[in-house]
Amino acid sequence: MTPQSAEATKTSKSVAKQTVLKMEHVTKRFGGLVAVSDFNLDLKEGELIGLIGPNGAGKTTIFNLITHVIRITEGKMEFYGKDITNLTTDRIIRLGIARTFQNIRLFSNMTVRENILTAFHAHLKSDLFTAVAFLPKYKNEEEYFQQKTLELMKEVGIEHLADNISSSLPYGLQRKLEIARALATNPKLLLLDEPAAGMNPDETLELNQLILRIRDKYKLTVIVIEHDMKVIMNICERIVVLDHGVTIAQGTPIEIQQNPLVIKAYLGAGDEDA
């Protein structure tokens, strides 16, 4: 199990690629249940990796651990060399990690524009007084946010819906809005939790292109959780497979497709079926 070596040869052109996220022996227990056990990850800058596994494998738990929505039981996490194991969620996000949610979490009473604008708040430099008095400093920031919001809406193709209430959007566009909102926090690492869920094949294809495009444009490192293999196999350079919280395989899409352990986890063991 040394996918790192394979990875190293693959990106040998730029040897000095920085480690974005390093997770060492990360374990999460809910009472007696081990949701994630001894999870290790070494993510290099610009990588796009897939996190797959059957339902309940602990994929989303790993996202929740990275952004500290739930507390880590054991292990250590570093983001660009900085220990983030015990930081609060909002601090971690401000360091440059953004995520989307499996069950879309938009601010349903706000318009599309407001949803994205809200995401800029974490980087607002003006204090409350400056904002309330509408002083030039705040005015400039607000104008910058408005302009950036428009850019992001164009990026994912929802600018014509800017003033619609977010919950009125069709499902696929809500997913895109969530990605745009995540991008607004100016992340270095983007965590996408089942971005293709509920999309039709055309939309999925479009999503693939969107993910690749934003990765290059915003110089992102991306982790994707997905059940749709059309996404995972087409865009991911490396795949990590989880089953019951245990990492059972790591490697390129082709390696994973042929891995007997993965096939067993997804389809069950042959003798059991017989």
Add this chain to the structure above:
Amino acid sequence: MKRRTKILLSLILIIAIYVFVYFSELYMDPFIKRILNTGLIYAILGVSLNLINGFTGQFSLGHAGFMAIGAYASALLYMSPETKMSNFFMVPLISPLDRIQIPFFWAIIVGGLMAAVAGFIVGAPCLRVRGDYLAIVTYGFSEIIRSLFNNLQNITNGPLGLKGLPTYTNLWWTVSWTIITVIVIKRIVDSSYGRALKAIRDDEIAAENLGINLFKHKVLAFVVGSFFAGIAGGLLGSLLMTIDPNSFSILFTYQIIMIILLGGLGNITGSVVVGIGFAFLMEWLRFVEMPMNIFGIEFPGILGMRMLIFSILLMVTILFFRQGIFGKVEFSWEGVARLFQKKKVKE
């Protein structure tokens, strides 16, 4: 519409309001004036509670407690030493409060600041709980304040209350503070901070995952909200000329909650209009508490019948106008302009 035009129109409106205040102070019936003052204080309370309950989505039942702090803190500062002497005949007032007297304006400000400090002290620990639990904790807080004030005889004069407060509150004060409250809270709500507060209301987890510090923003809403509650408390004390701890009971908080529910959660216009309307309705509905003669049958007057009518009103609102009477319609100059344009088309 341009920003500058809107500011200009708002300034004209404010000047018009002050002209109205000038003539009201001279010619208006004192009884109506008093109701209007009360109504404006309700409006301040409604708008400030709306920041906490309506915009940030933190269901607080502690507003009467913050008001009580504001009312007592300011009253103890603007009362003259002689009035204090005559009030505290059981247990003397502690030094140096028994000697100092400061102008009304500063006393009100100090009252507001004290309430804001209380808002912070209460807010900080109890914001770790959510929803119903927060409501219970804040309710507990306002009850603690009430029982503290009932027992701190050497500061608050206990259940005897403070009497003979000088009447400084007039329309100038109440109108000015209402305008300040509305402008400040409207600006907060419309700024990036307001978006963060609304984000917390809509989805806490999503807000946190956008890097919004939940704790900081909830405390912010509590501190600003309780500051204005303290101001309103100070104004009310001087208007009623007498305060005692039991007048700031949970019933008072219910009235304010009724105002913001009727006006619409997260609707500033609604809170102001319903706040003022509430005060007038309260007076007008006094007749239902009088002994009545219906179809020849004598009904004795029942105290509290007014509240029954308000309860029915509230139930009707909740059942049929879930978003309050005003819903999401806020006062805006664009809206006014549209209204005029429509009329022109009809002509």
